[in-house]
Amino acid sequence: MTARMDARHERGSGTVLVAAMGVVLVAVTWMMLCLVGWTTSAHRAADLADLAALAGARAQTGGGDGCAVARATATANGAISVECSLDATAVDFVVQVRVAVEARPRLTVAGAPSSVARTARAGPTQTQSEPQPPR
Secondary structure (H helix, E strand, O other): OHHHHHHHHOOOHHHHHHHHHHHHHHHHHHHHHHHHHHHHHHHHHHHHHHHHHHHHHHHHHOOOOHHHHHHHHHHHOOOOEEEEEEEEOOOOEEEEEEEEEEOOOOOOOOOOOOEEEEEEEEOOOOOOOOOOOOO
8 A cells, every 4th residue: 555655646757857858958959049149140240350351451452441341341241330440551551340240049138248249350461562481
């Protein structure tokens, strides 16, 4: 009779265990999806910063406004924030662009990032007056 009574008290414990494991699985899956989304957003911001910096450097080489072209390129490709600076000397220049994109998935949790920003630089690697290094 005691063995039968113990079995009755444990009835349904497997259901609770399976439900708890399901909740843990859903939570871990959600965290992994957030991590993948934020990583993808960071790569997208870096690619967009590179693209904008290269477009700005090309425009600057052709005599145009490098920062205006960099801003237009980044905005046309989905940037939510663009900062550009041009470091120009008599012969050389460097276009530096900082681009921010919206982080996906967008969470309203305190401390969760709402955007991801990356910086890229572009310009000539050496001036015309510098001698070529020996190979």
